[in-house]
Amino acid sequence: MRSTLADEVLQSRNAQGNVYRLVEAYRKHGHKLATVNPISLKDQQSLTIDELNPQYYGLTPDQTVQPQGLISAPLLPVGGPATVTELASLLQEIYCGSAVSAEFDYIENLEEREWLAHHFEQLAVGKQRQQSDFTVSNDARRQIAELLIKSQTWDNFMAIRFASVKRYGGEGAESLLPFYWQLLRSAAQAGIEDIVVAMPHRGRMPLQTTMLNMRPAKIFHKLSGESEFPDDAPAMSDTLSHFHTSEDLEVDGKKLHISLIRNPSHLEAANPVSMGKTRSKQQTVGDGAFSDDPEKPFATTVLNVIVHGDAAFAGQGVNQECLNMAYVPHFEVGGSLHLIVNNQIGFTTPGERGRSTDYTSDLAKTIQAPVFHVNGDNPEMVVLITQLAMQYQRAFRKDIFIDMNCFRRWGHNEMDDPTFTNPSVYQIIHNRKSVPDLYTEKLVRGSVLTTAQAEAMRTDYWNYLDAELKLSESYKPEANYFKKQWTGLTSATDQLTVWDTGLDYQLLNYIGHQSVQLPEDFNVHPHLLKTHIEGRRKKLDSGEKIDWSTAEALAIGSLMYQGHHVRISGEDVGRGTFSHRHVMLVDQKTNEMYIPLNSLKGGHGGKLEVAHSILSEEAVLGYEYGMAIDDPQKLIIWEAQFGDFANGAQIMIDNYIITGETKWMDSNGLVLLLPHGYDGAASEHSSCRIERFLQLCDSKETAPDGDNVNVNIVNPTTSAQYYHVLRRQLLRNFRKPLVVVAPKIMLRHPAATSTHVDFQPGTHFHNLLGDPTINADQVRKVIICSGKHFFVLDEARKTKGINDIALIRLESLCPFPAYELQQELAKYKQAKSFVWSQEEHRNMGAWSFVRPRFECLIGKELNYVGRAEAATTATGIGKVHKREVEEIIARSLN
Numbered sequence: 089m090r091s092t093l094a095d096e097v098l099q100s101r102n103a104q105g106n107v108y109r110l111v112e113a114y115r116k117h118g119h120k121l122a123t124v125n126p127i128s129l130k131d132q133q134s135l136t137i138d139e140l141n142p143q144y145y146g147l148t149p150d151q152t153v154q155p156q157g158l159i160s161a162p163l164l165p166v167g168g169p170a171t172v173t174e175l176a177s178l179l180q181e182i183y184c185g186s187a188v189s190a191e192f193d194y195i196e197n198l199e200e201r202e203w204l205a206h207h208f209e210q211l212a213v214g215k216q217r218q219q220s221d222f223t224v225s226n227d228a229r230r231q232i233a234e235l236l237i238k239s240q241t242w243d244n245f246m247a248i249r250f251a252s253v254k255r256y257g258g259e260g261a262e263s264l265l266p267f268y269w270q271l272l273r274s275a276a277q278a279g280i281e282d283i284v285v286a287m288p289h290r291g292r293m294p295l296q297t298t299m300l301n302m303r304p305a306k307i308f309h310k311l312s313g314e315s316e317f318p319d320d321a322p323a324m325s326d327t328l329s330h331f332h333t334s335e336d337l338e339v340d341g342k343k344l345h346i347s348l349i350r351n352p353s354h355l356e357a358a359n360p361v362s363m364g365k366t367r368s369k370q371q372t373v374g375d376g377a378f379s380d381d382p383e384k385p386f387a388t389t390v391l392n393v394i395v396h397g398d399a400a401f402a403g404q405g406v407n408q409e410c411l412n413m414a415y416v417p418h419f420e421v422g423g424s425l426h427l428i429v430n431n432q433i434g435f436t437t438p439g440e441r442g443r444s445t446d447y448t449s450d451l452a453k454t455i456q457a458p459v460f461h462v463n464g465d466n467p468e469m470v471v472l473i474t475q476l477a478m479q480y481q482r483a484f485r486k487d488i489f490i491d492m493n494c495f496r497r498w499g500h501n502e503m504d505d506p507t508f509t510n511p512s513v514y515q516i517i518h519n520r521k522s523v524p525d526l527y528t529e530k531l532v533r534g535s536v537l538t539t540a541q542a543e544a545m546r547t548d549y550w551n552y553l554d555a556e557l558k559l560s561e562s563y564k565p566e567a568n569y570f571k572k573q574w575t576g577l578t579s580a581t582d583q584l585t586v587w588d589t590g591l592d593y594q595l596l597n598y599i600g601h602q603s604v605q606l607p608e609d610f611n612v613h614p615h616l617l618k619t620h621i622e623g624r625r626k627k628l629d630s631g632e633k634i635d636w637s638t639a640e641a642l643a644i645g646s647l648m649y650q651g652h653h654v655r656i657s658g659e660d661v662g663r664g665t666f667s668h669r670h671v672m673l674v675d676q677k678t679n680e681m682y683i684p685l686n687s688l689k690g691g692h693g694g695k696l697e698v699a700h701s702i703l704s705e706e707a708v709l710g711y712e713y714g715m716a717i718d719d720p721q722k723l724i725i726w727e728a729q730f731g732d733f734a735n736g737a738q739i740m741i742d743n744y745i746i747t748g749e750t751k752w753m754d755s756n757g758l759v760l761l762l763p764h765g766y767d768g769a770a771s772e773h774s775s776c777r778i779e780r781f782l783q784l785c786d787s788k789e790t791a792p793d794g795d796n797v798n799v800n801i802v803n804p805t806t807s808a809q810y811y812h813v814l815r816r817q818l819l820r821n822f823r824k825p826l827v828v829v830a831p832k833i834m835l836r837h838p839a840a841t842s843t844h845v846d847f848q849p850g851t852h853f854h855n856l857l858g859d860p861t862i863n864a865d866q867v868r869k870v871i872i873c874s875g876k877h878f879f880v881l882d883e884a885r886k887t888k889g890i891n892d893i894a895l896i897r898l899e900s901l902c903p904f905p906a907y908e909l910q911q912e913l914a915k916y917k918q919a920k921s922f923v924w925s926q927e928e929h930r931n932m933g934a935w936s937f938v939r940p941r942f943e944c945l946i947g948k949e950l951n952y953v954g955r956a957e958a959a960t961t962a963t964g965i966g967k968v969h970k971r972e973v974e975e976i977i978a979r980s981l982n
């Protein structure tokens with residue numbers, strides 16, 4: 089890698105400024121004339137690009153130039169002169185060819201631009217390649233041909249044996265396999281041990297079955313109507329094109345693990361998940377900043393690869409979010425390698441109607457990632473450009489894109505007729521040969537392969553598939569979950585279990601003090617010193633009034649003490665939206681951040697990652713989910729700035745967090761903190777939409793819930809409850825995502841604090857909090873409520889001197905604690921009236937969830953008190969808000 093330009097290079101460029109402008113013009117504009125699109129309707133080469141005309145720079149065709157120092161291509165006579173025409177035609181060959189073109193002139197960094205020009209110029213021209221690293225041996229050619237033939241054979245086999253199955257095959261994009269072939273080789277050579285890949289539907293099965301050791305029998309078994317999991321697995325399963333791979337490969341004698349992560353149908357949604365999983369693996373193996381070596385860059389051992397569709401890459405906003413995360417601290421993964429399978433269509437929509445940019449890859453330019461446009465008809469060039477892309481990724485640890493121009497032989501699926509909407513281009517496609525056929529013929533012409541050998545490859549693979557089809561009847565799916573880092577964990581059962589999450593208070597007191605312990609020379613903000621630091625110390629020492637943020641620090645710190653890594657991610661999480669957390673403090677003179685808990689002495693060395701996120705919900709939540717599915721021993725917390733913003737990440741919630749275990753046997757213990765509560769703040773910021781999460785859970789209406797619900801949804805009202813529910817996430821022998829309806833004003837509400845006894849050994853999270861203040865025999869009415877609303881009702885009850893109304897708090901909504909509720913209600917023998925009181929509107933909150941459960945499982949009628957039905961979550965009129973609160977109190981306590 090060259091960091092500065094050699095003297096003779098500078099001299100040459102200075103002496104021939106105008107010639108160098110021509111060279112630079114080719115680097116910038118050459119791609120516009122390249123013909124890398126195998127099914128183009130346009131005549132690319134008839135375009136006139138003024139900037140590529142030597143006259144534009146005052147150069148005449150016969151003028152003599154010295155190309156050395158201007159370009160890297162050694163094709164022209166060494167040290168000898170050339171004419172402008174000769175130079176231009178070489179540049180034309182490099183930058184405007186039919187195999188590959190490049191875009192990198194927008195990169196600000198000179199070193200990178202020089203590196204790219206140098207390497208691309210070495211690679212792009214056939215004759216030149218022979219003098220560089222970029223060569224393909226005949227043996228490699230035969231391997232490439234075999235992969236293409238297998239891919240084609242897979243599709244032919246499926247078309248004949250399973251004619252009505254939508255397989256989203258690889259036809260037209262077969263060069264995907266040579267891409268992977270080179271990727272694995274380059275990765276193994278570079279010492280990479282693990283690759284995490286996100287990839288959509290198209291071409292996935294041919295890849296998995298030919299290169300990633302997936303038994304075709306598994307697919308055929310599924311196609312016969314069976315599950316991909318053993319019969320006793322509590323899974324509803326998924327469709328073929330969402331199957332994942334987690335495989336130990338051996339590549340060139342080296343071990344290489346590949347995870348092709350699961351994908352929902354929502355295109356591109358898998359991308360941030362793959363990034364998060366990559367980072368978690370990097371943390372586990374000590375890659376990049378997780379190592380003790382400050383020089384070690386990310387992606388030294390674990391690499392992220394993302395494969396996109398052309399329409400989806402340009403269309404789905406999550407890609408902008410992912411690229412925007414690429415180099416942000418706590419989100420970086422050392423540069424992802426991207427491949428766009430650019431078949432130039434999305435369903436029925438051609439590129440020009442699917443985006444406003446010239447190239448489908450143009451978003452890459454926002455982070456100055458280089459782009460190589462390669463012709464998918466040229467599998468060797470796909471291999472070479474993958475080699476170069478990997479070299480760039482290794483040299484700079486930055487994102488890079490390969491835009492593979494190919495086609496889709498059939499419609500969106502193989503049952504579809506693409507000519508309804510795209511007749512012209514499909515005329516080209518239907519009249520052309522396939523990529524495997526073209527390549528095989530080329531190798532036969534060059535005597536690299538014989539027709540008989542090619543035929544043997546085809547027949548062998550066909551016979552293998554046929555044999556697998558026969559075996560599929562007796563195929564037994566493997567229980568491939570709860571393995572490796574998940575060993576020891578299991579599926580939850582239909583019982584509700586209780587986990588002792590308390591700890592000796594002496595230890596907690598120590599951890600609490602450590603959470604505000606600063607280095608002596610740290611210049612702390614005076615206000616924080618008084619309120620946050622000294623305030624916390626006092627509370628801890630007295631063991632009284634332990635507030636929400638202290639309880640959180642105790643939960644996080646104690647898990648760290650017990651050896652777990654913890655990560656809290658989201659917008660502004662270090663301070664906290666409500667300026668309550670301050671788990672990370674900023675030196676008022678140096679601006680440096682300090683996380684006291686990371687200097688926690690003693691214990692088993694867990695670390696806290698405070699990941700201030702970009703202003704995104706979808707990609708960031710997907711990223712955290714990716715971390716959570718990787719390692720069950722890490723506590724991963726995502727906090728929404730306000731609960732309602734979680735709907736920006738709805739795809740991640742619906743398609744991964746809530747359903748992942750049911751579809752895929754992939755548990756996760758991700759925590760979502762969603763600030764919620766009516767405080768007069770108008771339609772946004774009041775509600776995290778509890779009702780939606782309750783609709784997503786599989787809590788039963790007519791039978792008691794066990795631990796085996798798909799998600800835990802809690803609305804805790806004391807700091808100790810919050811402490812226990814966080815710790816429980818890691819101390820149980822199963823993992824469930826946890827939605828915490830999180831506080832705003834309760835963060836500082838004295839009644840929501842706890843005392844030391846609430847944290848000690850033998851204590852645990854309570855699904856329900858009864859009413860110890862009331863004489864049960866006098867109670868005529870029982871109000872059941874949840875969350876901060878309890879404090880409003882309790883205070884009003886006190887003020888009014890009421891002693892015949894009991895208040896019960898449902899701290900856990902899902903699982904619904906039916907049995908505990910029955911037991912609690914049994915105390916109130918005289919009670920005639922049962923009310924659900926909530927601050928939300930009637931079509932929101934937990935009402936419609938609680939009511940059928942209460943009536944079915946408790947067997948009593950439940951009445952509603954709360955706001956009336958509304959379109960939006962809260963009024964924006966202060967007086968109306970106040971009146972509503974008064975009405976709810978009055979109607980609840982009448």
Ligand SMILES: Cc1ncc(C[n+]2csc(CCOP(=O)(O)OP(=O)(O)O)c2C)c(N)n1
Pocket residue numbers: 290353354355396397398399400401404429431432433434435496500
């Ligand atoms: C988020 C989302 N919206 C819509 C769809 C429906 N859909 C499935 S495939 C497809 C076209 C995808 O085009 P492209 O990304 O180019 O991939 P290709 O199918 O061409 O390989 C669409 C719109 C989807 N799967 N996901």
Ligand SMILES: [Mg+2]
Pocket residue numbers: 397398399429430431432433434435
């Ligand atoms: Mg497409």
